[in-house]
Amino acid sequence: MHNYEIGEYFALLAKLMDIHGENEFKTKSYSNAAFTLDKLTEPVSDMSPSQLYAIRGIGEAIGKKIEEIIATKSLSILDAYLQKTPPGILEMLKIKGLGPKKIVTIWKELEIESIGELLYACEENRLIKYKGFGEKTQKNIQESLEFYLHHQGNYLYEQVENLALTLQQNLNETFPNHQHIISGHFKRQMEWLGFLDVVTTLPATNLTNWLTDKMFKIEKKEEYFSCKGEDNFEIRWHLTNPDTFFWKDFTLSCDPAFLSAWELLPNFKLHPFQSEAAIFEQVGVHFIPAAQREQPKIIQNASKKTLPAAINPTDIKGIIHSHSTWSDGIHTIEQMALAAKQKGYEYLIISDHSKSAFYANGLQADRILAQHKEIDALNKKLAPFVIFKSIESDILNDGSLDYPEEVLASFDIVIASVHSNLKMTEEKAMMRLLNAISNPYTSILGHPTGRLLLSRKGYPVDHEAIIESCAEHNVVIELNAHPRRLDMDWRYIQAAVENDVLISINPDAHAIAGFDDCKYGVLVAQKAGLTKASNLSSFSLSEMMEFIEFQQAKRG
Numbered sequence: 372m373h374n375y376e377i378g379e380y381f382a383l384l385a386k387l388m389d390i391h392g393e394n395e396f397k398t399k400s401y402s403n404a405a406f407t408l409d410k411l412t413e414p415v416s417d418m419s420p421s422q423l424y425a426i427r428g429i430g431e432a433i434g435k436k437i438e439e440i441i442a443t444k445s446l447s448i449l450d451a452y453l454q455k456t457p458p459g460i461l462e463m464l465k466i467k468g469l470g471p472k473k474i475v476t477i478w479k480e481l482e483i484e485s486i487g488e489l490l491y492a493c494e495e496n497r498l499i500k501y502k503g504f505g506e507k508t509q510k511n512i513q514e515s516l517e518f519y520l521h522h523q524g525n526y527l528y529e530q531v532e533n534l535a536l537t538l539q540q541n542l543n544e545t546f547p548n549h550q551h552i553i554s555g556h557f558k559r560q561m562e563w564l565g566f567l568d569v570v571t572t573l574p575a576t577n578l579t580n581w582l583t584d585k586m587f588k589i590e591k592k593e594e595y596f597s598c599k600g601e602d603n604f605e606i607r608w609h610l611t612n613p614d615t616f617f618w619k620d621f622t623l624s625c626d627p628a629f630l631s632a633w634e635l636l637p638n639f640k641l642h643p644f645q646s647e648a649a650i651f652e653q654v655g656v657h658f659i660p661a662a663q664r665e666q667p668k669i670i671q672n673a674s675k676k677t678l679p680a681a682i683n684p685t686d687i688k689g690i691i692h693s694h695s696t697w698s699d700g701i702h703t704i705e706q707m708a709l710a711a712k713q714k715g716y717e718y719l720i721i722s723d724h725s726k727s728a729f730y731a732n733g734l735q736a737d738r739i740l741a742q743h744k745e746i747d748a749l750n751k752k753l754a755p756f757v758i759f760k761s762i763e764s765d766i767l768n769d770g771s772l773d774y775p776e777e778v779l780a781s782f783d784i785v786i787a788s789v790h791s792n793l794k795m796t797e798e799k800a801m802m803r804l805l806n807a808i809s810n811p812y813t814s815i816l817g818h819p820t821g822r823l824l825l826s827r828k829g830y831p832v833d834h835e836a837i838i839e840s841c842a843e844h845n846v847v848i849e850l851n852a853h854p855r856r857l858d859m860d861w862r863y864i865q866a867a868v869e870n871d872v873l874i875s876i877n878p879d880a881h882a883i884a885g886f887d888d889c890k891y892g893v894l895v896a897q898k899a900g901l902t903k904a905s906n907l908s909s910f911s912l913s914e915m916m917e918f919i920e921f922q923q924a925k926r927g
């Protein structure tokens with residue numbers, strides 16, 4: 372065993388002890404030991420105990436621990452600290468710029484326990500409110516995190532979107548006489564993916580030459596060529612010919628259960644298909660977009676009639692759920708409103724954080740009054756564009772909202788969201804959510820599970836019970852369109868629509884650029900076949916005014 376390998380045990384031990392707030396004196400002796408081992412030229416594994424114990428900065432106590440490491444390849448005191456440290460906190464130690472002190476603040480004060488949550492907090496500007504985190508530090512941490520996550524193998528749809536579109540364009544331009552399509556999970560508009568599938572009619576030699584030129588490492592697998600670029604993201608190349616191209620693309624762009632059901636259709640017979648449409652014509656089924664090739668039951672629906680048109684990005688008529696400089700946003704209400712107006716939206720619903728969200732500069736009652744004055748003045752200036760008064764009210768531990776009724780009554784719309792104590796049982800989560808939904812001031816339930824894709828699972832909930840309760844109390848369920856949230860999960864949208872519950876695709880924008888996230892919400896909503904009629908943010912201004920009147924009547 373090399374000295375530096377042994378040293379790493381002590382370095383990690385010292386860091387963990389720091390994180391757990393142990394006596395600095397004890398911690399220091401271990402970090403010193405790591406330092407000494409690193410500098411020592413003679414291997415300690417060759418030394419006798421007396422030689423080892425005599426080294427300055429080692430001594431008998433640490434010497435015995437070194438013997439334990441050499442004999443067992445582990446250190447019991449370190450194992451004990453590892454046991455009581457969440458895996459996400461350990462992972463943070465791998466991030467450049469994050470030492471034990473900062474990690475303690477992140478863990479204990481921001482209550483963040485994973486890399487993904489931490490990145491999201493950077494995007495929301497939450498770190499800068501804490502001691503030791505300036506704007507520059509936050510930016511550096513964000514960059515290190517993005518770098519780290521980029522190498523983890525799985526990517527959000529939004530992170531690979533550009534790569535996929537550029538690749539498609541490059542292939543079309545370089546090899547115009549061949550067919551190519553980005554298929555698989557990307558074509559299905561999945562919320563995240565581990566690799567990209569490309570179907571092409573390009574011969575193997577042309578493809579491998581082209582990829583080698585571009586410095587890709589290529590590996591031949593049984594069914595495809597796998598290649599990885601510098602960023603380590605995998606692209607799988609499925610080689611076909613014009614007769615097999617469309618069928619290959621079809622098999623990759625549907626859920627396995629959907630595909631099995633398809634192959635059992637009475638008229639199905641595998642033969643060369645010359646287009647995607649031909650695959651549908653053969654079995655007499657109306658076209659089903661790749662995004663909707665999920666549950667087999669949609670095949671029955673599409674065999675009877677054309678599927679209703681799913682929502683499109685241009686069907687979003689207003690921005691619902693948007694933060695401003697009044698809480699943790701980057702832009703003022705006026706800047707946000709002007710940008711929304713310019714992008715062709717008819718209204719903007721400003722929902723800053725409520726008072727319990729102290730980390731996000733949540734609004735106390737007196738600041739709400741001042742904000743409403745500002746909105747009134749802007750509305751005079753920007754008509755016919757309308758800014759509605761709203762709040763993203765924290766759902767407190769007992770499920771109550773964050774303000775007394777007279778304050779809640781001053782908002783056009785109340786979005787109720789859980790932001791604190793996310794670690795809870797389903798029973799506790801449901802108690803909080805159902806209480807909030809039944810509150811007559813709640814119009815929209817915000818990001819219902821609190822999940823962050825690829826980084827935080829979200830608290831456990833009973834979706835059916837939430838939908839039922841929202842139906843009973845006329846509460847809309849948000850589809851938070853931030854590409855890292857996409858919460859509620861699209862898999863429950865149909866059930867909500869069948870129960871006459873409206874969905875609202877909301878960007879939860881913390882800056883003007885955030886408006887564009889609506890698209891990611893739309894892409895997953897398409898998977899569920901959501902129509903614009905069932906989406907609140909597709910309401911025109913006059914429909915929105917009616918909706919607000921109806922919500923206010925609920926308050927009694």
Ligand SMILES: [Zn+2]
Nearest residue numbers: 763788817818
């Ligand atoms: Zn929120």
Ligand SMILES: [Zn+2]
Nearest residue numbers: 692694763879
């Ligand atoms: Zn928000």
